[in-house]
Amino acid sequence: MAVTTQTMTDEQRKSVALEYLKAFDNGGVTSTGGSILDLFADDAQVCFPKWGLAGGKEEIGRLFGDVGGTLKSIKHHYAEFTWVFSGGDLLVVEGTSHGEHRDGPWRAGVPEWGAGRWCDVFEIRDFKIQRCFIYLDPDYAGQDTDRYPWLKGQS
Template identity: 30%
Template sequence: METMPLNEIRKNKIETYFNKIDSGTFDDEYFGLYTEDVEMYYPKFGFEKGKQGIKNFGKVIGKHLEKLTHDMQNFRYIFSDPIIVVEGNEKGITRSGKEWPDYTTSFGKFCNVFEFDGELIKRVHIYVDPDFTSEDTERLTIFRNESQSVIENPVPQTKDVVEEFYDIQFGRKEGNIMNLFADDVDWDLPGNEEKFPWTGKRQTKQEIGQFFQELHNNVTSESFNIDFISVKGENATVVGQLSSKILKYNKVFSTEFVVIFKVVDGKIVKYHFLEDSYALNEEMN
């Protein structure tokens, strides 16, 4: 009998976690998802330890929410052993009868970070705005900037531009990826340009457009996983792992990668992609 991969087992545990929460079924199977020393975190609530801590949090949140539903079909999973990050949308009804999100000031976005010990959850940190129905008017006033003139066309921030780059590249969002670039770009993807025509330095939008065409004609992505995005002002660094099928050689190449972005006035002015180009050259024969 074939053994189920560990990540698939863990993903099933996460799905059970959300199904139990949505149905309000906190039984032995639910508490069996956790290690005895499980740690949980929730904004404004803070930290709890152990299964009793999970129960304590459940009592608190249960007094506030009548119903909670997660859009599990559209979850986005990021795997980085032993951590699985889940990003998605949720909606619900408070005990006072208010439905959320309203998609005006609340949007139902959340992110859960699960850390596993074997097949059991040893840490779950939940990142969500606990002000589900946007009743914190003081903060709303600050963030919506009601006391100042509204900025009609705000300049996208560095991380927003980088995330949009990958969303468009991998089909999660419609758009023209070339619109994210400035007219002049410091572009570099080191490699053997004779064997791999998508590598090399580029400077103009036209040359970058040729890159994406060369990439499409020569490479099929098998997997592309981002471990983290680090942002400091105009600069961003993206770290992850990828596997790509090089069509000419009918071989799959896997490598860790680092991408260096610089974003000025909402446009990418620098893109340096660093991978194990030596191994790529050696393996493709």
Template identity: 35%
Template sequence: MTADTAGQRLETIRSYFRKVDEKDPTLSDLFTDDVRFFFPKFGPAQGKAALARFSERFGREVASLVHDLDGLVFTVDGDRIAVEGQERGVTRGGVSWPDGEISQGRFCTVFEFDGPLIRRIHIYVDPDFTNADQRRVHLFREDAPAATPREVAERYLQGMQAFRANPTAPETLAELLALFDEDADWSIDGDVARVPWIGPRRGRAGVGDFFRELVTHVEPRRFEVRTILADDETAVILGDLASLVKATGRLIESAFAFDMTVRDGRITRYRMFEDSHAVARAV
């Protein structure tokens, strides 16, 4: 390969990164028709149509992307050129990366050429641009891993059981509240004008107010959990309960669902769903 050919290919690579950043529709002109492609989580693919599919899917997640063209480092080996560099971007949700601590925006892309055109491109980068995979972040940084949503749901049920058994003990309520984020968004729908303990609450302090008000109005009689459903950020607890309203002596019987959003081992959003009509009638 002559020096002129190498120089032309390096300029093609720079053009590739510029076109990616500018979302230039002529990007495909840089590739052979049967180009082979790889990106983590997308997997291997072949052909310009596959590149177009990847670009469309990538665009659903990333609103903007900028590569540091001046900082690119090239390693040339015949028809293969490896490129190391850094990038920055913003997701469709408005989250920017890198953070300069965990995410560095570093990548390595390997190009292979057929004459002036790219016939193979393999991109090696962490697609978790904004560190959403906190469990692996904790794992590789040797921090204590955050509790999973299922684990948090199980601890919540344990805390509820301890609180019901001894509602006046400060430590039982403190252990329960420790599961919530400082700015937790809490709400139980229903007739707030008639039922004093339901409605929206804000923050850990507001959740504490709920539990303190609840025990002044209601005496638990039955609480049965049927199942816990959980994924990466959500846990849902399904069951049945019965509670006695102290002021009226009437019994509330209802199925329930606790819907929790959990991030970094803390409940950030909580919704309880029950038979709000039965609750209002019993008060």
């Protein structure tokens, strides 16, 4: 990780995280027309459930290509986000989303046990994402029900 050279406020960190989420909703393109990867430090890390830990922009690009390749669309519900600030480089955002996976659509709360609720932990320094750990159920279409006794027979 790089040595900090620019002081950032919580609101500035939040704006970087929002730009990332909006770029994901826009097929990986930022509001300025750049790549979502431009928001990351060269040695950044991203962790996604069932994919693992990606280190560096090239590997993060593969992760996003793999995951994004399964999604037809995604929309985060910005007005419903909960933000938690650490007073340092870390911030957490909890939210909901809806969209369409190649296996079918999803919407947070429909059904209540299904995909669409998520939490991201960011480390943002020098206006770049250093780390983003994503916590969600990657079974967007809710098809993995047979392995859980409380969901058997539901879809």
